[in-house]
Amino acid sequence: MATKTKKRKEIKRKLLHKYRLVILNESTFEEKISFKLSRLNVFVTGTLCIICLIGLTTLLIAFTPLREYIPGYSSTKLKKQATELTYKTDSLVNVLNYTNKYIENIRLVLSGDLENSEINRDSVFERFKIDPSTVDLNPIKEDSVLRAEVAMEDKYNLFERNITKTDLILFPPISGIVSQMYDPEKRHYAVDVTAVTDTPVKAVAKGIVIFAEWTADTGYVLIIEHKDGLLSVYKHNGSLSKSQGDLVRAGEVIASIGNTGEFTTGPHLHFELWDDGNPVNPLDFIDFK
Structure with a gap:
C-alpha cells in the first residue's frame, strides 16, 4: 500500500x-x-x-468550397445536377424512340410498304372469325331499340362515311377523273386523279407540312399531318408551294399538277390518306368530280 x-x-x-x-x-x-x-x-x-x-x-x-477538392466528396449542387442530367437523359431517350417510330411511319407512307408491319391484319381477322351457324342471329329487345336509335340519327346525317375523324371535313385536292382506283391487293394505297399540268393542288384539311422534298420514284412529294393522326400525301407534283414546317389551311394551294418521278405515266395527282399509320380509301371521304 x-x-x-x-x-x-x-x-x-x-x-x-x-x-x-x-x-x-x-x-x-x-x-x-x-x-x-x-x-x-x-x-x-x-x-x-x-x-x-x-x-x-x-x-x-x-x-467552404474546399470540400470539393477532397477525393470522393461531392457537393449537394453536383448531386442535384447529376440527378437532373439523368432525368433529361431518360427523357431524350424516350423522345428519340418516339421520333424514330415517327420517321419509320413516314417511311412506310412514302414507300407504301406494309409488309414490315408488326401486326398482320389478315391473321388477326382469321383468328377471330366466327362461324355464323354457331351464333343466334335473332335480334333481342335491346338490339331492336339500338337499331331504331341509329336509324333515327342517320336521317339527319349528311355523310354516311366510315371515318373515325367525325369532326374533320375533307376538301377535294383537285377535280378530275380518277384514272386508277385504290387497290390494297396490288399495293396501290391511293387514287390517281388526272388533271391539266399546273392545275393547283389544295390541302384537304388544316394541318402542318411534315415532308416536302423531291424523290426519284415519285417526284415532288408533300405530306401534311392533320389532327388525330390523319396524314394526306400528294405525289408526282410539278412543283411545291409549301415547305416542311409550314401551317396550311383547308383548301389552300400547296402544289401544282405535274408529271415528275420515274413511276409516273402522265400529268396526275397520286393522292393517299393514312389514318394512324394505316392506309384508307380516299374515295370514301372525298368526291373528286
Whole structure:
C-alpha cells in the first residue's frame, strides 16, 4: 500500500515539476523569452491545440468550397445536377424512340410498304372469325331499340362515311377523273386523279407540312399531318408551294399538277390518306368530280 502511494506521489511530482523554457540570443546569450512549464501544462495545451485544429478543419470542409477538392466528396449542387442530367437523359431517350417510330411511319407512307408491319391484319381477322351457324342471329329487345336509335340519327346525317375523324371535313385536292382506283391487293394505297399540268393542288384539311422534298420514284412529294393522326400525301407534283414546317389551311394551294418521278405515266395527282399509320380509301371521304 505504501509502495502504491509512493508511486502516485512520484508521478504527481513529475507531472507538476516545473521546467523553464528559455530563448537566448545566440551571439550574446541574452535571455529574450522564458516560459515556466510542467509536463501537465504541456499535455493539456497540446491536447487543446489538437482539438482546435480538428474543429477548424471540420468547419473548413463543411462550410467552404474546399470540400470539393477532397477525393470522393461531392457537393449537394453536383448531386442535384447529376440527378437532373439523368432525368433529361431518360427523357431524350424516350423522345428519340418516339421520333424514330415517327420517321419509320413516314417511311412506310412514302414507300407504301406494309409488309414490315408488326401486326398482320389478315391473321388477326382469321383468328377471330366466327362461324355464323354457331351464333343466334335473332335480334333481342335491346338490339331492336339500338337499331331504331341509329336509324333515327342517320336521317339527319349528311355523310354516311366510315371515318373515325367525325369532326374533320375533307376538301377535294383537285377535280378530275380518277384514272386508277385504290387497290390494297396490288399495293396501290391511293387514287390517281388526272388533271391539266399546273392545275393547283389544295390541302384537304388544316394541318402542318411534315415532308416536302423531291424523290426519284415519285417526284415532288408533300405530306401534311392533320389532327388525330390523319396524314394526306400528294405525289408526282410539278412543283411545291409549301415547305416542311409550314401551317396550311383547308383548301389552300400547296402544289401544282405535274408529271415528275420515274413511276409516273402522265400529268396526275397520286393522292393517299393514312389514318394512324394505316392506309384508307380516299374515295370514301372525298368526291373528286
